[in-house]
Every structure is written in C-alpha cells, then in structure tokens.
Amino acid sequence: xxxxxxxxxxxxxxxxxxxxxxxxxxxxxxxxxxxxxxxxxxxxxxxxxxxxxxxxxxxxxxxxxxxxxxxxxxxxxxxxxxxxxxxxxxxxxxxxxxxxxxxxxxxxxxxxxxxxxxxxxxxxxxxxxxxxxxxxxxxxxxxxxxxxxx
Numbered sequence: 001x002x003x004x005x006x007x008x009x010x011x012x013x014x015x016x017x018x019x020x021x022x023x024x025x026x027x028x029x030x031x032x033x034x035x036x037x038x039x040x041x042x043x044x045x046x047x048x049x050x051x052x053x054x055x056x057x058x059x060x061x062x063x064x065x066x067x068x069x070x071x072x073x074x075x076x077x078x079x080x081x082x083x084x085x086x087x088x089x090x091x092x093x094x095x096x097x098x099x100x101x102x103x104x105x106x107x108x109x110x111x112x113x114x115x116x117x118x119x120x121x122x123x124x125x126x127x128x129x130x131x132x133x134x135x136x137x138x139x140x141x142x143x144x145x146x147x148x149x150x
Contacts, residue, residue, distance in 0.1 A: 005031035005079070012039075015078045015085060016071055021048050024068035025113065028075060035117045037076040041068045045107035060105035065139045066096055069129035072113040073143045077125060080117060081147075088149045094124065095144035102137045109133045115143070123147045 007028045016023065024041050031037040043060050050058040074091040078084070105111055111131055118126040124146055131139040 004029075005033055005037075007031070012075065015075055017085065017090075018071060022067075023071070024064060025071050025075065028072075029112075031076065031079055033079040033082075035080075037072055037079070037113075037115050039068075039072040039075065039113040039115070041111040041113060043105055043107055043109045043111055047107075050107065058107050060107075060109070060111070062099075062101050062139065065101075065105060065111065065131050066099060066129075066141060066143075067093070068111065069113055069115060069127075069131055069139070069141060070096075070143050070145070072115045073125070073127040073129065073145055076115055076117060076127070077145060077147065090148050090150045091125075092146045092148060093143070094146040097142040097144065099139065099141040101139050103133065105131075105133060105138050111138065118142075120147075 012025050025039045026042050027040050029038045053061050070093045077091045114130045116128045118128055127143040129141045129143050
C-alpha cells in the first residue's frame with residue numbers, strides 16, 4: 001500500500017470474493033480509508049461480455065459499470081471498518097438509486113470508479129458512485145449496501 005492508500009490487484013483479490021470474469025476492479029489508485037476510494041477498471045475487447053454485447057459494436061454494459069462501482073464500494077467498506085474477509089463480514093449489493101448513464105464505455109477505455117461514503121444506519125450503507133473515462137462522466141448513482149455477518 002502506498003501513502004495515498006493505493007493498492008494492487010493482490011489486495012483487491014484478498015478483499016473481494018469476486019473472480020474472473022466478474023471481478024471488475026483492477027486496482028485502487030487512492031483510498032483514504034474513511035470516505036473515498038478511486039479504483040480503476042481497464043476495459044478490454046477480450047472480455048467475454050463483448051461476444052454478445054454487441055459483437056459488431058462492443059459497448060461495456062451499464063449494469064456492469066454499476067457492479068464495478070458496487071465492488072469499489074465494498075472495498076471502501078472493508079477499509080472503513082478495517083475488517084477482512086473471513087471475519088464474518090459480507091457486503092451485499094442491496095440497491096441502486098438515481099442511476100444515470102452519460103456516455104458509452106468502449107474497449108480500450110480506462111473506467112475510473114470514484115466512490116464516496118455518505119452514511120450508515122443499522123448495517124445499511126449508502127455510497128455515491130461516479131464512473132468516468134478521461135474525466136468525462138459515464139455514470140453516476142447512489143449505491144446501497146448491506147453489511148451482514150455470515
């Protein structure tokens with residue numbers, strides 16, 4: 001981990017249960033461990049989703065942008081609580097509000113995932129998510145996660 005809280009794919013894998021092809025965070029560029037995280041998803045034409053969405057005009061699906069933001073929110077949740085997987089904590093995607101899509105995300109794009117912690121009440125966490133490509137807004141949303149012991 002660096003001074004700005006960045007971490008690589010090894011730490012991402014240690015915190016998230018997701019694996020290929022559903023792991024949608026490649027690295028964390030910055031994390032303050034309190035309220036914000038900046039993660040990255042590198043979109044490659046070799047991803048299996050592009051065989052069907054759409055073969056002649058590949059577009060990264062909006063629902064996967066939302067999932068990538070939710071995974072970044074889960075990483076931030078682990079950092080805020082200083083918990084580790086296996087400590088009986090699981091962050092579940094409980095809802096999405098105010099989702100808006102502003103540009104297509106295409107193979108070759110680097111999707112920047114910016115998530116900010118808003119509030120927590122009785123195990124329900126609310127985050128604000130923004131995804132951009134080269135500073136151009138691709139998606140914004142409010143992410144609701146449920147922290148549960150398993």
